[in-house]
Amino acid sequence: MTTATSDxxxxxxxxxxxxxxxxxxxxxIFLLPASLAPYGFNALIGWSITLFGxxxxxxxxxxxxxxxxxxxxxxxxxxxxxxxxPAYMALWAYWVSLWLTNAALATGVVGYITVVFPALGAxxxxxxxxxxxxxxxxxxxxxxxxxGGVQIVTTALKLLPMLAIALLGGWVLVTSPAxxxxxxxxxxxxxxxxxxxxxxxxxxxxxIESASVPAARVDDPGRTIPRATMAGTVLTAIIYIIVSTVPxxxxxxxxxxxxxAPFSLLMDRFGSVGFGRWLALFVVISGLGAxxxxxxxVGELTRTMASNGVLPAVFSRNxxxxxxxxxxxxxxxxxSVMIWMSYSQSLVAAFTFLTRVVTAANLPLYLCCxxxxxxxxxxxxxxxxxxxxxxxxxxxxxxxxxxxxxxxxEPFLYALALGAAGLPLYAFMRLRRRATLTAKV
Numbered sequence: 001m002t003t004a005t006s007d008x009x010x011x012x013x014x015x016x017x018x019x020x021x022x023x024x025x026x027x028x029i030f031l032l033p034a035s036l037a038p039y040g041f042n043a044l045i046g047w048s049i050t051l052f053g054x055x056x057x058x059x060x061x062x063x064x065x066x067x068x069x070x071x072x073x074x075x076x077x078x079x080x081x082x083x084x085x086p087a088y089m090a091l092w093a094y095w096v097s098l099w100l101t102n103a104a105l106a107t108g109v110v111g112y113i114t115v116v117f118p119a120l121g122a123x124x125x126x127x128x129x130x131x132x133x134x135x136x137x138x139x140x141x142x143x144x145x146x147x148g149g150v151q152i153v154t155t156a157l158k159l160l161p162m163l164a165i166a167l168l169g170g171w172v173l174v175t176s177p178a179x180x181x182x183x184x185x186x187x188x189x190x191x192x193x194x195x196x197x198x199x200x201x202x203x204x205x206x207x208i209e210s211a212s213v214p215a216a217r218v219d220d221p222g223r224t225i226p227r228a229t230m231a232g233t234v235l236t237a238i239i240y241i242i243v244s245t246v247p248x249x250x251x252x253x254x255x256x257x258x259x260x261a262p263f264s265l266l267m268d269r270f271g272s273v274g275f276g277r278w279l280a281l282f283v284v285i286s287g288l289g290a291x292x293x294x295x296x297x298v299g300e301l302t303r304t305m306a307s308n309g310v311l312p313a314v315f316s317r318n319x320x321x322x323x324x325x326x327x328x329x330x331x332x333x334x335x336s337v338m339i340w341m342s343y344s345q346s347l348v349a350a351f352t353f354l355t356r357v358v359t360a361a362n363l364p365l366y367l368c369c370x371x372x373x374x375x376x377x378x379x380x381x382x383x384x385x386x387x388x389x390x391x392x393x394x395x396x397x398x399x400x401x402x403x404x405x406x407x408x409x410e411p412f413l414y415a416l417a418l419g420a421a422g423l424p425l426y427a428f429m430r431l432r433r434r435a436t437l438t439a440k441v
Contacts, residue, residue: 020232040185069222154289
């Protein structure tokens with residue numbers, strides 16, 4: 001075992017950008033048009049707020065990476081600005097959300113694979129999902145460069161259906177522009193509907209921080225992470241605006257809300273019959289790419305927390321490929337347990353519940369990083385232009401508070417419970433470190 005990271009095992013701009021795009025564009029976007037359809041034009045306003053907020057948060061992570069290039073990602077950013085306890089609580093909730101996300105992705109991918117290849121439906125679903133999860137754990141055991149290479153390929157492939165939707169929308173606009181105004185959504189615009197739609201859209205944008213999480217494995221992090229974070233977030237924002245607007249305007253609102261595969265419905269109606277099945281294949285690729293990216297990140301985050309003494313030291317050990325082997329195996333086991341639990345109830349209900357909790361569990365990390373940037377500005381050490389940096393931190397903080405209000409009381413309480421659940425382990429690790437220091441004296 002070794003804990004060193006050589007330069008030839010580090011990742012660069014394209015892999016970091018692929019992590020952002022590949023983790024943000026998972027499976028949520030393929031169902032999101034149906035989820036947002038009941039909100040009508042409120043969805044477009046909600047999307048605008050969410051994308052603006054996420055671009056601001058991306059700028060927060062870019063500033064933090066430039067100012068603290070030697071910090072080990074978000075944990076280091078928060079610890080150096082707000083202290084160890086806030087860093088631990090935010091990252092603990094985020095850490096739990098990562099392997100919950102992996103469980104949700106694995107179960108979702110299985111559902112789509114059986115549509116593309118019906119014969120695979122004979123395999124027990126939970127066993128199938130677990131097999132997919134562990135295949136990508138094995139990929140990442142060969143090191144961050146191997147996992148990053150897989151991420152680049154799957155990200156490139158998952159952009160193809162997004163391009164197909166954009167081209168189809170452009171073709172319909174040129175050949176039949178009246179189709180865009182034939183059946184506009186009828187839902188009235190209200191503040192509560194906008195907030196609800198914005199919160200739903202936020203789940204599809206989670207992952208903008210992906211380039212910063214493996215900061216210790218990034219080549220020239222002070223330059224690479226900011227560029228990759230902004231490039232990946234802007235590219236994803238443009239894609240989401242296009243692919244969310246086209247089906248909302250071309251398909252009847254109520255029909256779209258009932259669609260189990262809204263993009264397939266759009267392709268079959270305005271393209272050629274049968275295209276929908278091919279699109280489902282790319283949904284599988286997209287889901288597997290996101291599962292690979294989040295597996296990489298949860299391993300790196302676990303290693304970072306362990307190397308900082310807030311998780312058992314065994315999690316910080318790397319194998320000969322430089323991969324955090326114990327961390328990957330343990331988080332893979334935790335995600336496997338959640339997969340088996342999710343099949344004990346309605347898959348849709350389980351997925352919906354997991355997405356709400358995951359979204360709530362991400363928000364403390366975003367809020368702490370935004371406040372941390374303001375702290376750095378106050379210290380006079382932040383990289384950037386004076387008040388612009390403080391403005392970015394302020395807007396990002398307000399957006400996260402807005403998202404907390406919009407997400408509702410129940411997910412908020414679950415997020416608090418997640419943070420509190422990690423406190424006994426934090427106290428134990430603190431006492432253990434204190435005892436070790438006392439013994440040395």
